[in-house]
Each structure stands twice: as structure tokens, then as C-alpha cells.
Amino acid sequence: METKKVTFTVTPNDQVKAYWIAVGNDDIPLVNGKGSINLQAPQRHFLIWWFVGNSGSSLNITGESGIDTLVEVKNSTIPQGEHEGAGVKRFQL
Amino acid sequence: MQKIILPVIACILLLINNGGFAEEVGSPMSVKATRSTAQDNPVQSPQVNSPQPFAGSTPLLYSELFLSGIGNSVVGTAIETTGTAFEINAMKDSSSALLRIGRDFSFSSEEGLAEFSTWSITAAAPINKKDDFTALATWDGLANSFRLTLRASNFVVAGKRNPFSADPQELPRRLSELCALAGIDVDKGDQCDTGKV
Numbered sequence: 001m002e003t004k005k006v007t008f009t010v011t012p013n014d015q016v017k018a019y020w021i022a023v024g025n026d027d028i029p030l031v032n033g034k035g036s037i038n039l040q041a042p043q044r045h046f047l048i049w050w051f052v053g054n055s056g057s058s059l060n061i062t063g064e065s066g067i068d069t070l071v072e073v074k075n076s077t078i079p080q081g082e083h084e085g086a087g088v089k090r091f092q093l
Numbered sequence: 094m095q096k097i098i099l100p101v102i103a104c105i106l107l108l109i110n111n112g113g114f115a116e117e118v119g120s121p122m123s124v125k126a127t128r129s130t131a132q133d134n135p136v137q138s139p140q141v142n143s144p145q146p147f148a149g150s151t152p153l154l155y156s157e158l159f160l161s162g163i164g165n166s167v168v169g170t171a172i173e174t175t176g177t178a179f180e181i182n183a184m185k186d187s188s189s190a191l192l193r194i195g196r197d198f199s200f201s202s203e204e205g206l207a208e209f210s211t212w213s214i215t216a217a218a219p220i221n222k223k224d225d226f227t228a229l230a231t232w233d234g235l236a237n238s239f240r241l242t243l244r245a246s247n248f249v250v251a252g253k254r255n256p257f258s259a260d261p262q263e264l265p266r267r268l269s270e271l272c273a274l275a276g277i278d279v280d281k282g283d284q285c286d287t288g289k290v
Contacts, residue, residue, distance in 0.1 A: 020209070020253060031198055032197055033197070046264065058288075085286060087285055088268065
């Protein structure tokens with residue numbers, strides 16, 4: 001098995017106050033919404049995200065390896081009446 | 094050269110910011126970078142110190158899988174900027190030139206404890222409407238009515254739960270069932286989140 005560097009970019013909207021992401025149980029530190037991790041390939045992985053903000057807040061996430069987009073999270077939203085959101089998405093590397 | 098004009102400062106900050114993302118807008122006096130998101134409304138935090146942060150009608154079980162009480166522990170001031178990387182805003186029709194640089198950091202320091210911190214520095218000075226450039230500073234000192242604002246915040250939450258902590262390669266059964274009930278097949282690569290479950 002080889003490893004590939006995957007770079008994640010989180011794009012929150014104005015109402016998101018804080019956010020965190022992980023792949024499997026590995027937390028990914030982010031600076032200005034960007035962070036990288038080395039992942040084993042070929043293998044499937046799970047992207048997990050958490051965020052805090054006002055109801056209706058949303059964010060997008062992309063995970064890229066080189067020029068390939070491996071995973072995209074589109075418009076993940078905090079439900080009405082809530083202040084926290086989370087989600088999961090599988091991707092193949 | 095007596096005056097430090099905005100384009101020069103813009104170039105310097107772009108270098109400092111290391112990968113900043115500037116975008117030209119409008120007239121020569123107008124340079125604005127994206128991803129600057131000043132918050133007018135501080136986060137509503139009724140969940141702070143709330144014994145039941147997920148007592149609403151929304152996906153209680155799903156939230157429990159990921160979040161065992163985010164918001165129970167919030168330290169620091171309300172976050173007023175997120176995602177701020179770099180901004181210069183100086184339009185002729187506005188009254189002041191604004192220059193901002195900042196960073197945000199997201200990390201988990203230990204199991205269940207997550208931090209999100211931001212800082213930003215903002216400099217502002219009145220626009221010189223008689224000339225095509227505005228000086229924030231000269232070798233003789235800062236411009237009249239110059240304002241410098243430093244802002245930092247630290248947002249700490251306890252209770253962030255990773256449902257993959259047992260096996261990072263396998264979708265936990267309970268999570269899989271909840272997503273399936275919502276008609277989402279995570280194994281096919283569909284997105285499953287609190288907004289959909």
C-alpha cells in the first residue's frame with residue numbers, strides 16, 4: 001500500500017462560527033480552512049465534519065489529491081432550531 | 094518615497110499571507126479579497142451550560158452519534174470573524190480605507206475537546222477623496238484618525254464525538270442505519286448529515 005497526500009478545504013458561510021474535520025479517527029488541523037493528511041491507497045475512507053453556528057449555517061468541503069477531487073461536501077447545513085451540525089461521507093482513494 | 098500607498102501594502106500582505114487570495118474589484122482604488130466574513134450577529138448560544146443541548150425535535154439520535162454536548166463549554170469571546178484571511182477595502186465612495194489580515198485555526202487538542210481560534214488585525218484610515226491614493230502611514234507617522242484593531246477569539250467545545258473511533262474503516266452500524274432510514278446510502282458515497290437525517 002502507498003500513501004497519498006490529501007488536502008481538504010473547508011468553505012463556511014458567514015454564519016458558521018467554528019468547524020472541525022477528521023478522516024476516520026484522525027483529526028485534521030486546519031489553518032484558514034485548509035489542512036492535509038497522508039492516507040493509505042487504495043482504500044476507502046470516511047470524512048467526518050462538525051460545525052457550530054446559527055441555524056441555517058452551511059459549509060462546503062473539498063478533498064483533493066493533486067488535481068483529482070476525491071470528495072465534495074456540498075451545502076451541509078445546521079437544521080432549524082439547532083446550533084450544531086455534523087456529517088459523514090465516504091470516499092475512495 | 095514619502096507615502097506608502099495601498100497597492101504596495103497589498104503586495105506586502107499578499108506575500109506575508111502566503112497563498113492569500115486577492116481579487117480585483119472595481120476602480121483602481123478598490124482592491125478586495127474574498128473569504129473575509131465579518132460577523133454582524135454573534136453566535137446565539139442558548140446551548141451554553143444547557144443540560145440538554147439537543148433537546149429539539151431535530152435528529153437527536155444522529156446528533157448523539159457525533160456530538161455529546163458541543164457548546165457545553167465555551168471559552169473566550171464570541172467569534173466575530175471566521176475564515177478571514179486577508180482583506181483590503183478602499184473604495185472612493187466609502188469614507189475610510191480598510192486593511193485586514195487574519196488567520197483561523199481549527200484543531201482537536203485531545204479526545205473530545207476541540208478548539209477553534211481566530212485572530213485579525215485591522216487598520217483603517219479616512220479616504221483621501223482629493224487624490225487617487227490614500228496614505229495609511231507616512232515616514233512621519235500614522236495618518237490622522239488612523240485606527241488599529243486587534244481581535245482574537247478562542248472557541249473551545251467539549252463533547253465532539255467521533256463515531257469512527259472504534260474502527261476508522263467501517264461505518265458504525267447505528268450511523269449506517271440512521272442514514273439508511275433517511276434514504277441515504279453512505280456506502281455509495283452519498284453525503285449524510287444533520288441537515289438531511
